[in-house]
Amino acid sequence: MTYPIQKTEAQWQALLQDKGAEPGAFQVTRRAATERPFTGKYEGHWADGSYHCICCGAKLFDSGTKFDAGCGWPSFSQAMPGAIREIEDRSHGMLRTETVCAQCGAHLGHVFPDGPAPTGLRYCMNSASLDFESPAP
Numbered sequence: 481m482t483y484p485i486q487k488t489e490a491q492w493q494a495l496l497q498d499k500g501a502e503p504g505a506f507q508v509t510r511r512a513a514t515e516r517p518f519t520g521k522y523e524g525h526w527a528d529g530s531y532h533c534i535c536c537g538a539k540l541f542d543s544g545t546k547f548d549a550g551c552g553w554p555s556f557s558q559a560m561p562g563a564i565r566e567i568e569d570r571s572h573g574m575l576r577t578e579t580v581c582a583q584c585g586a587h588l589g590h591v592f593p594d595g596p597a598p599t600g601l602r603y604c605m606n607s608a609s610l611d612f613e614s615p616a617p
């Protein structure tokens with residue numbers, strides 16, 4: 481699968497380091513690792529603003545769609561239109577829907593059909609894949 485933004489693994493590693501991303505960010509975004517629950521910096525983060533891809537900066541979520549799913553990862557009921565690509569994931573003996581950044585292919589987490597109305601979706605994200613931006617003053 482190809483994405484508009486392409487970089488080598490070394491380039492992503494350098495970019496994440498320059499941005500001051502979480503130590504696990506490379507493993508999560510480029511190797512589809514999952515951070516441990518209740519450890520991410522955005523799990524209990526409720527400020528107004530927007531959440532962007534840590535790798536390429538694409539806007540993924542508005543803070544207004546974030547909700548407390550109690551699962552230990554930042555959860556959202558709705559993504560920005562076109563921002564996320566969904567991929568069938570049959571790893572770990574489960575059928576899940578993986579979510580990746582549509583611009584750069586960064587692994588973000590999974591989406592489950594058990595979220596709140598009106599979408600009924602729960603985008604279960606890794607904090608390490610996200611970069612929060614406060615609204616412009």
Ligand SMILES: [Zn+2]
Nearest residue numbers: 533536581584
């Ligand atoms: Zn991205």
